[in-house]
Amino acid sequence: MSFSLNNNHFSKLQSLIALFMLCVVFAVLSDKFFTIANGLNVMRQISVNICIAVGMTLIILTAGIDLSVGSVLALCGAVTAGLLKNGIALPSLNLFIGFTILGAILAGIVVGSLLGFFNGLVITKFKVPPFVATLAMLTIARGLTMLYSNGFPISSFNSAFTFIGGGWLLGLPVPVWIAALIVITAIIVTKKIKLGRYIFAIGGNENAARLSGININRVKIMVYTIAGALAAVGGIIVTARLDSAQPNAGTSYELDAIAAVVIGGTSLSGGRGSIWGTVLGALIIGVLNNGLVLLDVSPFWQQVVKGGVILLAVIIDKMNSKNE
Amino acid sequence: MLVTKNITKKFPGVIALENVNLKIDAGKVTAIIGENGAGKSTLMKILSGVYPDYEGEIIFKDQPVNFAGTADAQKAGIAIIHQELNLIPYLTITENIFLGRELGNAFGILDKKAMHAKAKTLLDTLHVDVNPDTLVADLKVGQQQMVEIAKALLLDADLIIMDEPTSAITEAEVETLFKVIEKLRSENKAIVYISHKLNELFKIADNYVVLRDGKTIETGLMQSMTHDELIKKMVGRAIVPMQKELADANAKELLRIENICLKQKNKASKLHNISFNVNGGEIVGVFGLMGAGRTELLETIFGVHPAASSGSVTVNNKNITIKKPADAIRAGIVLLPEDRKKDGLVLGMEVKKNISLPCLHEVEKMGLLNDKKESTLAKKHIQQLGIKTPSENQVTKNLSGGNQQKIVLAKWLERNPKVLLLDEPTRGIDVNAKNEMYKLMQELAGKGMAIVMVSSELTEILTVSNRIIVMAEGKITAIIPAGEATEDNVLKAAISIN
Ligand SMILES: Nc1ncnc2c1ncn2[C@@H]1O[C@H](COP(=O)(O)OP(=O)(O)OP(=O)(O)O)[C@@H](O)[C@H]1O
Ligand SMILES: [Mg+2]
Numbered sequence: 132m133s134f135s136l137n138n139n140h141f142s143k144l145q146s147l148i149a150l151f152m153l154c155v156v157f158a159v160l161s162d163k164f165f166t167i168a169n170g171l172n173v174m175r176q177i178s179v180n181i182c183i184a185v186g187m188t189l190i191i192l193t194a195g196i197d198l199s200v201g202s203v204l205a206l207c208g209a210v211t212a213g214l215l216k217n218g219i220a221l222p223s224l225n226l227f228i229g230f231t232i233l234g235a236i237l238a239g240i241v242v243g244s245l246l247g248f249f250n251g252l253v254i255t256k257f258k259v260p261p262f263v264a265t266l267a268m269l270t271i272a273r274g275l276t277m278l279y280s281n282g283f284p285i286s287s288f289n290s291a292f293t294f295i296g297g298g299w300l301l302g303l304p305v306p307v308w309i310a311a312l313i314v315i316t317a318i319i320v321t322k323k324i325k326l327g328r329y330i331f332a333i334g335g336n337e338n339a340a341r342l343s344g345i346n347i348n349r350v351k352i353m354v355y356t357i358a359g360a361l362a363a364v365g366g367i368i369v370t371a372r373l374d375s376a377q378p379n380a381g382t383s384y385e386l387d388a389i390a391a392v393v394i395g396g397t398s399l400s401g402g403r404g405s406i407w408g409t410v411l412g413a414l415i416i417g418v419l420n421n422g423l424v425l426l427d428v429s430p431f432w433q434q435v436v437k438g439g440v441i442l443l444a445v446i447i448d449k450m451n452s453k454n455e
Numbered sequence: 456m457l458v459t460k461n462i463t464k465k466f467p468g469v470i471a472l473e474n475v476n477l478k479i480d481a482g483k484v485t486a487i488i489g490e491n492g493a494g495k496s497t498l499m500k501i502l503s504g505v506y507p508d509y510e511g512e513i514i515f516k517d518q519p520v521n522f523a524g525t526a527d528a529q530k531a532g533i534a535i536i537h538q539e540l541n542l543i544p545y546l547t548i549t550e551n552i553f554l555g556r557e558l559g560n561a562f563g564i565l566d567k568k569a570m571h572a573k574a575k576t577l578l579d580t581l582h583v584d585v586n587p588d589t590l591v592a593d594l595k596v597g598q599q600q601m602v603e604i605a606k607a608l609l610l611d612a613d614l615i616i617m618d619e620p621t622s623a624i625t626e627a628e629v630e631t632l633f634k635v636i637e638k639l640r641s642e643n644k645a646i647v648y649i650s651h652k653l654n655e656l657f658k659i660a661d662n663y664v665v666l667r668d669g670k671t672i673e674t675g676l677m678q679s680m681t682h683d684e685l686i687k688k689m690v691g692r693a694i695v696p697m698q699k700e701l702a703d704a705n706a707k708e709l710l711r712i713e714n715i716c717l718k719q720k721n722k723a724s725k726l727h728n729i730s731f732n733v734n735g736g737e738i739v740g741v742f743g744l745m746g747a748g749r750t751e752l753l754e755t756i757f758g759v760h761p762a763a764s765s766g767s768v769t770v771n772n773k774n775i776t777i778k779k780p781a782d783a784i785r786a787g788i789v790l791l792p793e794d795r796k797k798d799g800l801v802l803g804m805e806v807k808k809n810i811s812l813p814c815l816h817e818v819e820k821m822g823l824l825n826d827k828k829e830s831t832l833a834k835k836h837i838q839q840l841g842i843k844t845p846s847e848n849q850v851t852k853n854l855s856g857g858n859q860q861k862i863v864l865a866k867w868l869e870r871n872p873k874v875l876l877l878d879e880p881t882r883g884i885d886v887n888a889k890n891e892m893y894k895l896m897q898e899l900a901g902k903g904m905a906i907v908m909v910s911s912e913l914t915e916i917l918t919v920s921n922r923i924i925v926m927a928e929g930k931i932t933a934i935i936p937a938g939e940a941t942e943d944n945v946l947k948a949a950i951s952i953n
Contacts, residue, residue: 319823324824325819327824328812328815328824331801331804332804332808332812336803338797338798339798339800339801341779342780342790342792342799343812344780344783344785345812402801
């Protein structure tokens with residue numbers, strides 16, 4: 132058995148222990164915390180973050196970053212909502228295209244993928260650092276959202292659509308199913324197919340990966356495209372849940388996603404980490420949010436605590452890799 | 456000056472050192488000799504404070520010591536030049552040399568002038584002719600190695616450890632280094648010297664210590680040792696040297712290079728109209744001094760500099776367009792790069808994943824990577840090349856330098872290439888493994904591969920090549936068939952200009 136694997140398990144084990152301890156503390160302090168209803172509630176709340184954080188994990192594994200996911204989420208949510216509600220109408224051409232739910236959802240995901248693809252293209256072909264490229268996209272996508280929606284929410288859809296955000300399936304909220312599906316697929320991608328291996332290799336040593344014949348640009352573009360698509364899925368869930376696409380939806384969601392990735396032990400310098408870690412990270416953040424709300428802690432303090440947890444997680448992770 | 460008593464160091468799954476006893480004298484050069492993975496670097500890391508946890512005792516200048524870190528060891532007077540380069544690429548030479556030891560005034564303002572001047576003197580002693588303000592990233596490996604040496608000299612330590620300082624530098628630079636070592640010796644400093652180039656040891660070392668599988672096998676005076684006996688002590692048996700086979704006279708041409716040019720701004724080495732061909736089954740050695748453009752030549756063929764290069768590459772009579780390494784690999788050309796740490800390996804990944812990286816499709820089963828297949832593939836190569844590792848799941852950075860080099864080769868052999876470009880393939884490899892490597896090259900050539908090998912070691916070039924290409928300043932100055940090649944005419948061609 133390899134020791135590196137054990138080591139990895141170790142840091143995941145730590146996250147699990149941290150999660151467990153958080154739960155114990157909240158269960159002791161609040162009798163509303165440790166109930167099935169609340170558990171499902173937490174899971175539903177974190178499912179959007181998980182969608183985004185999974186894409187973010189893939190990107191961070193290649194030693195990149197994506198700051199644009201929150202805005203992309205808003206734009207895709209708005210596009211789906213707009214198409215569903217108004218379709219595409221071009222009066223001058225006397226043209227009207229209506230959209231089914233599936234069509235509108237697919238269109239939203241296509242828009243997300245395109246924006247991600249664009250990120251990837253700028254980063255690989257024009258050598259713009261990911262931080263800068265996606266920071267620009269953060270602003271661009273938010274602006275496009277405002278343009279598309281004129282700054283107003285697009286609201287009230289039929290129940291078949293809102294089912295995606297608020298419905299239940301086999302005892303679990305629908306968003307939880309969607310997040311689970313994404314997580315399982317991502318685990319297979321990272322562990323079991325070539326793309327995943329290439330992602331780790333690029334993050335570990337881009338030069339060596341290139342000289343091994345890996346098409347670096349293609350892999351990176353693919354990863355940013357996937358992240359864009361997953362942000363779109365998040366946007367659709369949020370829109371369906373609120374029965375409304377808010378133009379300022381998803382603001383600072385990228386930070387929660389990055390936090391989940393980092394707490395989950397994925398190294399920001401790339402090449403080391405896991406999807407499972409990210410799921411644990413998202414759970415820790417979710418439980419923390421939920422518990423602090425149940426305990427009536429002021430939202431200001433909540434932010435302070437969340438930041439502290441991120442710091443602590445990274446410090447523990449650093450100490451681990453030093454002992455290696 | 457330094458005595459160790461029963462030093463033992465265990466890593467998970469490996470006992471790197473077991474009851475090592477040795478004595479290092481002032482005013483002497485002590486050679487530590489052993490195969491790849493024998494524990495030489497580990498021992499040196501313990502002496503220099505890199506590994507504070509070990510069993511046993513170190514006595515330095517009659518005091519028992521237990522260094523908590525490298526800074527501690529430096530303060531006590533021990534400096535080390537590590538086997539792997541440890542420079543910061545985007546700092547200048549001066550900044551690297553003075554890293555952590557910056558000169559400045561009482562207010563913390565850096566004295567750049569003094570540092571620059573001191574760096575310049577150090578580089579001058581080492582005959583390195585570059586401006587100390589050059590970024591380390593712009594230096595070739597050999598020059599970087601000289602900077603590492605300069606860094607150690609700055610410390611003015613009493614014990615200086617050199618872990619394979621010559622694996623990346625040319626013979627002229629080795630001479631310079633030896634002069635420096637002799638001067639240190641005359642100043643009554645102790646020097647520990649590790650190298651797989653045995654003839655160097657006979658030239659410079661006074662004493663030797665043989666390590667095998669982490670144990671001290673023998674210590675003694677270098678004078679009373681012979682080359683063959685030393686190898687026997689290291690390996691545990693005598694080795695059979697490779698016999699060169701003649702290249703098949705009617706073999707067909709496999710690789711043709713025409714008019715390769717490389718223009719690089721701000722860099723000295725460029726390539727001017729390089730043309731040559733290699734037959735299947737032939738080993739062509741490429742010799743030249745540092746900066747002759749040998750590495751650039753291989754890199755250009757392999758598609759590393761598509762934007763700056765021109766010329767044509769023909770494999771098997773088919774002209775191929777190479778815009779990136781992946782194109783070259785598809786055409787059957789592979790490259791073993793000069794710097795394994797930077798270009799050859801993903802050090803944080805397991806051994807098996809590095810080996811399978813260029814041929815992942817082979818370990819797939821119904822579109823999914825199959826762990827069993829991957830392990831089997833890795834094990835096959837580990838056994839074939841005699842790679843010393845507790846298992847295929849070991850993280851690559853935990854392997855000894857020579858064994859890492861073998862992994863880079865392993866990952867290419869699986870692709871069964873037509874053309875093998877080797878850039879310093881035996882760098883850091885022990886005598887026995889080197890001999891094995893030569894035999895392997897011959898075996899591969901025997902199967903019809905075309906092999907181009909760049910090496911700075913003249914003996915190596917003469918031993919294995921069927922034909923020798925000599926380069927100087929980006930041009931081919933001579934192509935000499937093995938039968939006519941001598942040290943003299945090869946060296947002459949290497950220093951000839953025009
Ligand atoms: N950090 C580590 N973790 C686990 N094993 C290690 C580590 N460092 C070294 N080893 C193992 O200890 C043994 C000795 O390694 P060492 O680097 O000292 O060899 P060496 O004699 O310097 O070899 P070379 O000539 O190839 O440089 C090897 O089997 C190596 O795999
Ligand atoms: Mg070593």
